[in-house]
Amino acid sequence: MEEGKMKMTGDRDTCFEREECESFIFEKRREEEEESTQEEAEGSSGRRYGAEEKQEEERMGSLDLTDPRISSGRTAGARTRLTPDAVINLDHGDPTMFEAFWRENGDKSTIVIPGWQTMSYFSDVGNVCWFLEPEFAEEIKKLHRLVGNAETRGRHVVVGTGSTQLFQAALYALSPPEAAEPMSVVCAVPYYSSYPLITDFLKSGLYKWGGDACTFKSDTPYIEMVTSPNNPDGHIRQSVINMEGGKTVHDLAYYWPQYTPITEPADHDIMLFTVSKSTGHAGIRIGWALVKDSEVAKKMTKFIEVNTIGVSKDSQLRSANILRTVREGHEASLGGETDKFFDFGRRLMTERWNKLREVVKHSSIFSLPEFPLDYCNFVGDMCTSNPAFAWLKCEGEVKDCEALLKSHKILTRSGKNFGEDPKYVRISMLDRDEVFALFIERLSNIN
Numbered sequence: 001m002e003e004g005k006m007k008m009t010g011d012r013d014t015c016f017e018r019e020e021c022e023s024f025i026f027e028k029r030r031e032e033e034e035e036s037t038q039e040e041a042e043g044s045s046g047r048r049y050g051a052e053e054k055q056e057e058e059r060m061g062s063l064d065l066t067d068p069r070i071s072s073g074r075t076a077g078a079r080t081r082l083t084p085d086a087v088i089n090l091d092h093g094d095p096t097m098f099e100a101f102w103r104e105n106g107d108k109s110t111i112v113i114p115g116w117q118t119m120s121y122f123s124d125v126g127n128v129c130w131f132l133e134p135e136f137a138e139e140i141k142k143l144h145r146l147v148g149n150a151e152t153r154g155r156h157v158v159v160g161t162g163s164t165q166l167f168q169a170a171l172y173a174l175s176p177p178e179a180a181e182p183m184s185v186v187c188a189v190p191y192y193s194s195y196p197l198i199t200d201f202l203k204s205g206l207y208k209w210g211g212d213a214c215t216f217k218s219d220t221p222y223i224e225m226v227t228s229p230n231n232p233d234g235h236i237r238q239s240v241i242n243m244e245g246g247k248t249v250h251d252l253a254y255y256w257p258q259y260t261p262i263t264e265p266a267d268h269d270i271m272l273f274t275v276s277k278s279t280g281h282a283g284i285r286i287g288w289a290l291v292k293d294s295e296v297a298k299k300m301t302k303f304i305e306v307n308t309i310g311v312s313k314d315s316q317l318r319s320a321n322i323l324r325t326v327r328e329g330h331e332a333s334l335g336g337e338t339d340k341f342f343d344f345g346r347r348l349m350t351e352r353w354n355k356l357r358e359v360v361k362h363s364s365i366f367s368l369p370e371f372p373l374d375y376c377n378f379v380g381d382m383c384t385s386n387p388a389f390a391w392l393k394c395e396g397e398v399k400d401c402e403a404l405l406k407s408h409k410i411l412t413r414s415g416k417n418f419g420e421d422p423k424y425v426r427i428s429m430l431d432r433d434e435v436f437a438l439f440i441e442r443l444s445n446i447n
Helices: 021-042 051-060 096-109 134-147 162-174 194-201 294-308 313-331 341-361 401-406 433-444
Strands: 006-008 111-113 156-160 183-187 207-212 222-227 246-251 270-274 287-291 374-376 381-383 389-394 424-428
Touching (some): 096 313, 096 341, 096 433, 111 313, 134 156, 134 313, 156 162, 156 294, 162 183, 162 194, 162 246, 162 270, 162 294, 183 194, 194 207, 313 341, 341 433, 389 401
Parallel strands (some): 183 207
Antiparallel strands (some): 156 287, 270 287, 374 381, 389 424
């Protein structure tokens, strides 16, 4: 390869640490602040746990996450060897399940970036989002038209470093700068566990976390987050508040045919998407928003400009090529599932959910939500949802489902992080085949 050029492939050569890496950092920093406050109040006598040790103690017990037997994908390079007694980490949503597809199709999405390319801050100075690569914007629109999951006509595309940055940008753009009090940010329970952490992390005077949208009674302005399909439970959602002064942001990260039937193009004021869940490339750290109002799009762009002075052009160009590979694989008249990403993903998710439901059916302890059949315009047939996460409930006398599964070396995320009862846990369905197989084996042995 010529000197000064960088080769970027569609393969996931690196095992990434966590799906919600930003929220993971936010949580640790918040714990550090709480720890510091406690030490000031109590004095310096005695040993104080650090934030990481404290989280380990509370969520992992005596488990050591640096142990190579834990299938957390925490180290870069070669894949961690999975042993029969491994602790399997299904707390996060690292989409390594899709590696098999991209190992077969990685060459199609390989690009070479010359050393002189992408040197400027600017991509398209005539566009509202001046750091958006035109090639990426075009592929976004083409993929949405192919899948039929979002309206792109009359929309501005705003690119962000993952959908987390876009969420923050939307809150900034929708909050009046001269308001007497912060805007309340709400979402119906169970809500995505990172919403409260991200909303309150900067202690902004513009907005604050307001809790469950279903119990929000204030007559003050608000921003409602609508996640559909919902993370963690997979259900299709609509806004639950209809009061004057309210704004909505639709997080549609999972509105793709491998997870749910595509019944109609989403048509909302602000819609958030991410490469990590659409194609599985979480490490690229790219998301996009489709924004109807030009002033809102300008404010979102301004937030990202001040926050990170734009978004990586290399990541945008790689994302454009990956989206193109997905689109062209489905547009080709010939070729089997090996070329069609959404067919591959839908088949694998269906197989995994069938196996999980079979285990739960023969269990007296666990239950799962049910999803109706619906017509998928993309598939052209009746389909059911196969969400990226399983919202598992422990029935009967089990009060803490996370603790029960942890005793069987299965790490999950407790329902209390989503505003729900700890009888619930969220379980990632997106890990590698060998991890999922071990999970099903262990779950079937819990009586």
